[in-house]
Amino acid sequence: MEKKDLKKVYHNSFIGLIILPILIAVLPVVIPSSYILTIFIMVGIYALVCNGMTMLIGYAGQISLGHAAFYGIGAYSSAIISTTYGLSPWIGMIVGMIIAGIIAIIVGIPTFKLKGHYLALATLGFGIIVFTLFKEFRELTGGSNGFFGIPSINLFGFEFNSDLRYFYLVWVFVFIGIIFSRNIIHSRIGRALRSIEGSEIASDAVGVNIMKYKLQVFVLSAMFASLAGSLLAHYVSFINPDLFGAMTSIYFLIMVIIGGSKSIWGSVIGAATYVLLGELLKHFMPILLPNKGGEFEIVFFGILLVVTLIYMPNGLSPQLEKIFSKFQKKKVTIETPLQINKKQIASGGENQ
Amino acid sequence: MSEAKTILKVENLTKQFGGVVAVSDVSFKVNKGEIFAVIGPNGAGKTTLFNMITGVLPASSGNVFFEDKNLTRKKPYQIAQAGITRTFQNLEVFSNMSVIENVMTGAHLTMKTNLLMAGLRLPMVTKEEVKIMETAMACLERVGIAGLAHELAITLPYGNQRLLEIARAAASDPKVILLDEPMAGLNPEESRQLVDVILKMREEGMTFIFVEHDMETVMSISDRIVVLDNGVKIGEGTPEEIYQNPKVVAAYLGDEEEEYVNA
Numbered sequence: 157m158e159k160k161d162l163k164k165v166y167h168n169s170f171i172g173l174i175i176l177p178i179l180i181a182v183l184p185v186v187i188p189s190s191y192i193l194t195i196f197i198m199v200g201i202y203a204l205v206c207n208g209m210t211m212l213i214g215y216a217g218q219i220s221l222g223h224a225a226f227y228g229i230g231a232y233s234s235a236i237i238s239t240t241y242g243l244s245p246w247i248g249m250i251v252g253m254i255i256a257g258i259i260a261i262i263v264g265i266p267t268f269k270l271k272g273h274y275l276a277l278a279t280l281g282f283g284i285i286v287f288t289l290f291k292e293f294r295e296l297t298g299g300s301n302g303f304f305g306i307p308s309i310n311l312f313g314f315e316f317n318s319d320l321r322y323f324y325l326v327w328v329f330v331f332i333g334i335i336f337s338r339n340i341i342h343s344r345i346g347r348a349l350r351s352i353e354g355s356e357i358a359s360d361a362v363g364v365n366i367m368k369y370k371l372q373v374f375v376l377s378a379m380f381a382s383l384a385g386s387l388l389a390h391y392v393s394f395i396n397p398d399l400f401g402a403m404t405s406i407y408f409l410i411m412v413i414i415g416g417s418k419s420i421w422g423s424v425i426g427a428a429t430y431v432l433l434g435e436l437l438k439h440f441m442p443i444l445l446p447n448k449g450g451e452f453e454i455v456f457f458g459i460l461l462v463v464t465l466i467y468m469p470n471g472l473s474p475q476l477e478k479i480f481s482k483f484q485k486k487k488v489t490i491e492t493p494l495q496i497n498k499k500q501i502a503s504g505g506e507n508q
Numbered sequence: 509m510s511e512a513k514t515i516l517k518v519e520n521l522t523k524q525f526g527g528v529v530a531v532s533d534v535s536f537k538v539n540k541g542e543i544f545a546v547i548g549p550n551g552a553g554k555t556t557l558f559n560m561i562t563g564v565l566p567a568s569s570g571n572v573f574f575e576d577k578n579l580t581r582k583k584p585y586q587i588a589q590a591g592i593t594r595t596f597q598n599l600e601v602f603s604n605m606s607v608i609e610n611v612m613t614g615a616h617l618t619m620k621t622n623l624l625m626a627g628l629r630l631p632m633v634t635k636e637e638v639k640i641m642e643t644a645m646a647c648l649e650r651v652g653i654a655g656l657a658h659e660l661a662i663t664l665p666y667g668n669q670r671l672l673e674i675a676r677a678a679a680s681d682p683k684v685i686l687l688d689e690p691m692a693g694l695n696p697e698e699s700r701q702l703v704d705v706i707l708k709m710r711e712e713g714m715t716f717i718f719v720e721h722d723m724e725t726v727m728s729i730s731d732r733i734v735v736l737d738n739g740v741k742i743g744e745g746t747p748e749e750i751y752q753n754p755k756v757v758a759a760y761l762g763d764e765e766e767e768y769v770n771a
Contacts, residue, residue, distance in 0.1 A: 162634070164658055343633055344640075359602075360584040363593070
């Protein structure tokens with residue numbers, strides 16, 4: 157058996173890995189609008205968070221309602237290190253990820269003894285605690301007033317100070333994140349994670365240290381969230397605790413579920429759906445309901461979440477995969493009979 | 509078996525659930541390369557005993573030794589690391605995976621890839637994946653379902669899922685496989701296929717311990733048997749000895765034996 161046979165095991169195609177960079181490269185050229193770029197920068201930042209959460213929710217089967225805390229930890233670490241201490245934003249980014257990782261271990265060890273709803277509640281509680289800390293540590297975080305004047309990122313003197321440049325920076329991170337996660341999923345680690353979701357008792361019996369892998373993926377998802385938070389901080393240059401409250405955690409969860417937690421691409425799809433629909437709502441809600449404010453957003457997404465869970469429990473990504481696989485069907489139908497023939501010959505026609 | 513070597517030793521194993529003693533002071537030894545059966549009427553404590561050996565339930569007292577290592581109160585994954593894997597009575601295939609992925613997961617312990625290596629997809633990761641895929645395919649061939657490798661595990665018929673569980677349990681190259689009621693729910697054809705697989709793997713040196721209701725299978729394939737009743741060991745020996753053990757006959761075989769005599 158050769159390397160290419162692995163592709164039969166992981167029947168995921170490379171098509172997304174080709175399409176995504178092309179879309180990213182082409183988008184600013186086709187639509188040179190800074191408004192659109194802003195939107196897609198946010199999509200990218202959210203997609204990074206959702207990427208980690210998809211690993212946690214879709215592959216390890218663990219619900220988190222506290223990821224806004226890690227998102228915030230990244231944002232504040234970057235802000236404090238680059239502004240208060242004047243160090244390179246890259247150091248802030250890395251320190252943020254390390255802090256988020258350490259906190260994830262500390263929080264994860266006791267909480268992963270819990271299951272299902274209790275785990276969700278515990279992470280929700282954790283998120284609220286961190287949110288309160290952001291508010292109360294005024295000397296460090298600026299409290300409710302927020303943190304001003306976060307500098308932009310530069311790399312070897314190249315300043316990421318325009319929307320266009322930042323757009324590419326964010327999406328490079330998203331792309332690397334997707335490849336990284338995809339690699340993990342298509343490996344021993346990914347199988348171990350999925351086996352936890354498939355059957356925890358059997359997973360344990362084949363020697364998977366469940367606690368260890370849950371914790372590892374929790375740490376990984378916390379680091380992704382922290383990285384996204386750092387990117388947000390350096391982009392918007394002003395952050396306040398409200399950006400990292402419980403509502404944000406819930407929105408992340410909504411994105412993951414709408415996009416589809418069984419596929420890494422779900423993170424991008426979910427984030428894009430959330431941000432784009434949110435923008436549409438902002439435009440059309442005042443027309444439909446002139447006197448209602450922004451709270452209507454959560455009502456809308458709440459309904460959308462329920463509808464998704466009922467009609468597409470695996471989210472949007474399987475639907476899109478179906479469309480993509482239609483293009484590929486032809487190739488597959490030619491290959492399959494040949495493969496069977498080979499196998500029949502090799503085994504003397506035994507294994508049919 | 510004069511030169512028999514003990515591979516697993518169960519010593520005074522006891523499990524209490526509150527005031528109820530599910531397994532009481534049970535001891536036995538399993539030899540290497542043996543097919544060893546644990547039988548007993550419903551509620552005799554067979555599954556509890558199994559769960560203690562595999563670490564699913566902590567023992568209240570007593571010890572389990574495996575090749576002189578004390579496995580008592582170890583976690584299931586640690587017991588798997590030591591070289592004991594199992595199958596389940598109520599099939600526990602990974603329903604979200606293909607057949608071959610199930611078996612590849614079974615080979616988890618034989619691999620070394622960690623999170624960072626996997627994420628960066630170092631060349632050795634791919635190498636290991638290819639190797640493990642081959643191992644998995646060989647395991648599937650051994651149980652005779654290699655042709656179904658790329659099907660979704662949950663779509664397999666019941667009997668094949670059993671075989672899949674055995675292939676998965678064998679994939680980490682364990683020293684002992686525990687089978688929890690392997691014949692439950694199988695039709696005669698599937699049972700025969702399963703028995704063939706078990707006998708073939710035993711010839712290759714595998715040790716099996718199994719809990720079973722199907723007396724015909726137990727008597728025909730086991731080398732030695734332990735009989736439990738109400739959590740207490742009431743007999744141990746070869747199938748012939750078990751047939752002749754009056755305690756066993758009284759407690760358990762009574763009706764069944766007549767059936768077999770008549771059959």
